[in-house]
Amino acid sequence: MKKLSPSLVAVKKITSAVPRSNFAEPDLEKLARLILESGGLINPIIVRRNGMDAYEIVDGDFEYYAAARAKEIDAPKGETIGAFILEEENEELLLKQLEILRKTAITENLVENPETGFLYENPSSQPADSITNAVCLVEVPNLGENETPEESSSLEQRLTNIEAQFASQINELKAEYAREQKVLAQSIQELENRLLQQVPLLVEAGLANRINELKSELPPEKQVVVERIPEVDNVTSESMSLLEALNTLEKNQLSANLKDAGLKLPIIQIILKERDVRPFVSFANVVERVKGLTDKTMIKIIDKWQKYS
Structure with missing residues (x-):
């Protein structure tokens, strides 16, 4: 038989017959964070194959659920967990070893009731991962009919764990929603x-x-008339002259002309500053770069610029 050594098993390939609600969510959260910080689990779980690439927990349900929580927090870091895999050649020996370890754990957790002399589990020494399917050899007092305090306590604990798990998931969803909302x-x-x-x-x-x-849709004779109208030629030449003046005219002269055309001094100063950064390429570019200058104002300046051309 080959030497026993743990293997890395994908967490998503493992299943457990024990409900996650059996374990306190804060304990799972704490161990999950420690798994991520330390880079792994120091106590490998024991699993049995139940398919080509599937496993079920034999021992270590608490550790498994903590590893599953670590995967929820950080999928790449928590993708695998260390595990001993039961094989035909070693299963009998490993199960015997596990049985001894379980009995030892149960004995260590027992305390004697001074009044009755019976032995009970000591809650303060109970590990987070409760021993499942263990045979209890402890004599307990005879309870009256319908008296099940242990079952009631266990149910309350499971409900508390479920509530804590839901609260944790809701907080994660809220945080994820806030991140997505910010990105959007x-x-x-x-x-x-x-x-x-x-x-x-x-x-x-x-x-x-x-x-x-519109020009192409006009009849040839009308198009000629339109092209010969002096006002149209003037607007075209004035527009080009104004754009050129905004880029090249001497600053004092340009400032005086723009002020006479109706522009306020702060806007004129922005125009002079912007043209030093880079030339204006169009009137739309002028409106875009000069804060406070609107399309209507730009059109008025173009109309009034004719006396400076």
């Missing part, structure tokens, strides 16, 4: 910022395309 809010803000940057350019491009479409 950030994504929405980024999308709004992109839209604010793109809308002026899209509007300007859309207007230019629409003007070209």
Whole structure:
């Protein structure tokens, strides 16, 4: 028989016949955190194969549920657990060893009642992982009919454990919801910022395309008339002259002209500062970069700029 040594088994491949509610949730939480911090469990569990890649707990239900909780907290770190796997060649010997260990654990946890002389389990020395399916050889007082204090106490403890487990899961869900809500809010803000940057350019491009479409729809003779109207030529040349002036005109002259056109000094100062950073590429770009300058104001400046051209 080969030397006995623990193996790493995936936690998700293991099942237990003992309900998780048998164990106090704070104890499971504490051990789970210690498993993650120390990088593993110092007390390997004992499992038996019940399929090609499946196992059931023979001993160590508490440790198993603590490892399962560790996997819930940090899946990569808590993915596996150390376990002794019962094989045909070693099962009989391991079960005998386990039986002796269980009996020893039960004896160590017994205390004598001074009044009756009977032996009882000592709650203060009871380990977190209760021994399951162990044979009790302790004589207990004869209880009256329907008197089951141990069952009642056990049920209350299980209910308390279930409530603690639910509370822990609810808190985790709340924390996860808050994280997802924060990520969603950030994504929405980024999308709004992109839209604010793109809308002026899209509007300007859309207007230019629409003007070209209208010109192409006009009959040739009317199109010639429109192209020869002085006002249209002036607006085009003025718009180009204004954009060029915003980028290149001497600052004192530009400041005086803009002030005469109706702009306030703080906005003029922003324009002068922004053009030093980088040239304006369009009127939409001017409105976007100059805080306090609106589309309507920009149009008024274009209309009044004709006397400076």
